Amino acid sequence: MENKKSSSPAGFIDSTVVPGDVVLDLSSMTNQTIKIGGGLRQDCDAISVMKAGTLRFSKPNKYWVESSQKRYVPCVEDTVLGIVVDSKADNFLIDIKGPALAFLPVLAFEGGTRRNIPKFEVGTLLYLRVVKANFGMNPELSCTDVSGKAAEFGPLKDGYMFEISTGLSRKLLSSPTCPILEALGKKLSFEIAIGLNGRVWVNATSPDIIVIVANAIMKSESLSTAQQIIMVEHLLKNIQ
Amino acid sequence: MEVDREDGRSQNQLRPLACSRNNLHRAHGSASWSQGDTKVLAAVYGPKAGTKKNENPEKACIEVIWKPKTGQIGKLEKEYEMILKRTLQSICILTVNPNTTTSVIIQVANDDGALLPSAINAACMALVDAGIPTRHLAVSICCCVARSGLVVLDPTKLEEQKMKAFAYLVFPNSVHSVLPEGSPSGQGEPIQNGIITSVTHGIMSVDDYFYCLERGRAASTKLSDFLRKNLQQQSTDSSKAG
Numbered sequence: 001m002e003n004k005k006s007s008s009p010a011g012f013i014d015s016t017v018v019p020g021d022v023v024l025d026l027s028s029m030t031n032q033t034i035k036i037g038g039g040l041r042q043d044c045d046a047i048s049v050m051k052a053g054t055l056r057f058s059k060p061n062k063y064w065v066e067s068s069q070k071r072y073v074p075c076v077e078d079t080v081l082g083i084v085v086d087s088k089a090d091n092f093l094i095d096i097k098g099p100a101l102a103f104l105p106v107l108a109f110e111g112g113t114r115r116n117i118p119k120f121e122v123g124t125l126l127y128l129r130v131v132k133a134n135f136g137m138n139p140e141l142s143c144t145d146v147s148g149k150a151a152e153f154g155p156l157k158d159g160y161m162f163e164i165s166t167g168l169s170r171k172l173l174s175s176p177t178c179p180i181l182e183a184l185g186k187k188l189s190f191e192i193a194i195g196l197n198g199r200v201w202v203n204a205t206s207p208d209i210i211v212i213v214a215n216a217i218m219k220s221e222s223l224s225t226a227q228q229i230i231m232v233e234h235l236l237k238n239i240q
Numbered sequence: 241m242e243v244d245r246e247d248g249r250s251q252n253q254l255r256p257l258a259c260s261r262n263n264l265h266r267a268h269g270s271a272s273w274s275q276g277d278t279k280v281l282a283a284v285y286g287p288k289a290g291t292k293k294n295e296n297p298e299k300a301c302i303e304v305i306w307k308p309k310t311g312q313i314g315k316l317e318k319e320y321e322m323i324l325k326r327t328l329q330s331i332c333i334l335t336v337n338p339n340t341t342t343s344v345i346i347q348v349a350n351d352d353g354a355l356l357p358s359a360i361n362a363a364c365m366a367l368v369d370a371g372i373p374t375r376h377l378a379v380s381i382c383c384c385v386a387r388s389g390l391v392v393l394d395p396t397k398l399e400e401q402k403m404k405a406f407a408y409l410v411f412p413n414s415v416h417s418v419l420p421e422g423s424p425s426g427q428g429e430p431i432q433n434g435i436i437t438s439v440t441h442g443i444m445s446v447d448d449y450f451y452c453l454e455r456g457r458a459a460s461t462k463l464s465d466f467l468r469k470n471l472q473q474q475s476t477d478s479s480k481a482g
Contacts, residue, residue, distance in 0.1 A: 012416070016472040019368065020376025022417035041333070041373075046419060050333055050373040052471045069371035070268045071287070099287040099340045136338050 013057045017065060021049045024063065031061070038073060039065025068167020072097040072197035074130050074139040081161065081195035082141065084124045092120060094128070097163075097197045100138045104128065108142040110150035125156045125201060127193050156193055159203030160210050166198045168221050180220050183232040184213055212239065246398060247276075252455060254381075254394045254462070259361075259470050261369040267345075269370020273362035275394065277352035282362035284370040287340035299334040300342060304363075307347045320346075320356050327360055327380075327410055327437045333373040342372060353396040354382035356408050356439070361463070368471065377413035378436055379463040382406060383452035385444045391455050405442025407449065409456040411435055413464035 012023045023040070024047035026032050036042065039051035040063060049055070053067025072080070074096065082094035085101060092104040104126070106117045120126070132140035145151040172178045172194050177185075181192070190204035190213050202213045212235055220228045245251070255276030264270035267283035274280070291301040304325045306317045313321075328344065344366065346359045357380035364378045384392045384403040392399065400406060412434050440449070 012418070016468075017416075018377060018413065018468050018471050019374040020413055020415040022415065022419055025418050039373075046417075048375075048415075050336075050375065051371050052368045067371055071371060073371075099337045100289045 012055045014054060016052070017049045017055045018052045019050050022046045023049060023055055034061040034063060037062065037064025038075070039067065066167070066170075068165045070097075070163075070165055070198065071099070072166055074098045074102065074133040075196075076130055076133050078130045078196040080128055080130060080141070080197040081156070081193060081199035081201060082126050082128050082197075084120045084122055084126065086122065087120060094126065094141055096128075096130075096139070096141070096195075097199070098139060102130070102139040102141050104141040104143065108144060109154075110144050110148060120155065125161055127153050127156055127195070127201075129153060152193075156201050156203075159191070159201050160214055161199060161201045162214050162218060164198050164200055164218060164221065166196065168217075169194050169196055169198050169200065172200070172217070179225050180216060180228045180232055183229055184216060184236075187236050188213065208239065212236075245392070247396065251390060251392045252459065254459060255396075257463070257466055259365055259466070261365055261470070267366075267370075269366045269368070269372070271362050271365035271369055272349075273358050273365060274349075275354060275358050275361075276396065277350055278354055278358045279349040280355070280358045280362040281347040281349055282359070282366035283345045283347075284342060284363075284366045284372065285345070286342035286370075287337045287372070288343070289340060291339055291341055295341075297339045300332065300337045300340050302328050302332065302334075303341055303343045304328070305343065305345045306359075307345065309348045309351060320359065323356065323408075323437060323439060324360060324363060327378060328363060328367065330436055331364070331374050331376060331378050331412075332367065333375055336373045342367075342370075351397065353398075353400045354394050356380070357382045357394075357410075360410055360437075361467075365467065365470075375412075376415060377464065377467055378410050379413050379460045379467065380408065380410045380437075381456045381459050381463065382408055383456050385442070385448050385452065389448070391448065391451050393455060393459050403442070405440065405444040405448075407441075407444070407452050407456070408437070408439040409435065409453065409460075410437035411457060411460040411464075413467060414461050 027045040039053055040047055041050050049065055051065050051067050053065040056066050057063050080096045082096045084092055085095050086093040094102045094104050096102045128141040130139055131142045143153045188209050190202055190209050193201040202210050204210050216232055216235055258274045261271045263272055264283050267285055269284035272281045291297050295301040302325055304321045306313055306321045308317055344363050360378060360380035382394055384395045384406040386392055387404050
């Protein structure tokens with residue numbers, strides 16, 4: 001009995017699902033507490049898919065659909081790169097490639113008070129953290145980590161920003177370090193900030209390093225791991 | 241009871257299908273769909289903040305723009321836009337992103353019959369590519385009733401002109417489910433038996449219509465298998481990249 005229940009969703013895990021597929025039946029599960037993430041929805045007792053992608057499962061009870069898009073769906077505790085669009089008395093309005101503009105409260109900085117409100121020009125690139133992503137509300141951002149320290153958050157000066165898909169940015173941030181960043185990091189020294197919303201910022205001492213790193217990342221979108229390493233080696237050979 | 245078709249197909253045979261996704265660089269989702277010589281390109285932008293006038297801000301709004309191959313859009317294209325919009329509204333989950341607008345742009349590259357069904361298939365794939373939440377996919381098919389009373393699937397332009405009547409049918413895709421076969425899935429009837437859109441032109445008897453539905457449904461399972469295979473291919477490509 002127990003076996004049968006756990007085997008039913010197992011057929012779907014790590015395989016491609018398309019919208020409409022029913023992956024879980026709550027009425028036949030003993031432990032009905034599950035956590036569902038992006039791309040899944042509950043319809044009475046059935047958990048069905050609403051985005052095409054790969055169904056993932058993490059013990060003990062988390063299910064989500066992993067896919068790659070050009071738009072970003074805000075999620076709490078994600079780190080993102082945002083661009084200042086407008087500044088109001090209480091909030092900065094930030095574009096994070098989501099369905100709505102995000103708010104960055106002017107006090108959400110380390111030691112932020114009414115006296116020392118930072119001034120950001122329209123177009124400033126910021127490294128931020130999503131703190132609120134509620135349904136039907138604009139997401140809220142913060143420039144501090146959970147303990148209120150500035151950490152690495154804040155404006156990114158100089159450098160170069162480009163856009164990739166959300167799937168690739170997740171891969172770049174995954175641990176163990178993505179092979180492409182590891183291969184690049186062995187030869188070159190550069191600074192990089194990757195947002196889960198598909199924006200990447202690169203800075204280095206000389207512009208040609210920035211160009212190489214940016215090109216390598218943008219090209220790696222459609223390559224396998226082995227191909228990525230070959231491509232990086234090829235690029236590095238050209239500059240030496 | 242064999243019908244002679246110019247390209248030598250049998251009456252239930254579809255033309256060769258081809259679909260590729262993510263072909264446009266700047267659009268958030270795009271797909272091109274070809275069915276024989278009919279080729280349609282669909283692009284999705286959004287969801288963008290705000291809804292259009294006269295739309296419910298508590299729901300997402302879908303806007304469809306039809307670009308014909310040449311010339312201006314006329315009444316027929318306006319009708320296509322409307323049908324497409326209603327169809328997409330019924331497959332999308334509009335409550336996930338309230339007060340947003342999603343634009344779907346359909347560019348006709350070549351029209352050789354079954355244009356609207358191709359556009360619906362293209363738009364559906366573009367929505368999936370953009371990651372817009374949908375209840376299920378839509379698969380669309382064109383059925384024609386010949387003067388002899390035979391039902392022919394997926395006609396070319398030439399065949400379409402000779403026909404007595406035709407029906408554009410849109411079905412939900414066949415889904416994989418953990419629920420046992422035939423069990424009521426919430427609403428009482430299995431979703432595969434549903435129909436999303438039905439547009440008929442010309443005169444056809446009720447029996448002919450039901451026969452069309454039956455043939456169309458049989459063909460739609462083939463189409464939805466094609467869609468699933470296409471989506472699977474894409475995701476194995478991207479998982480290799482990691």
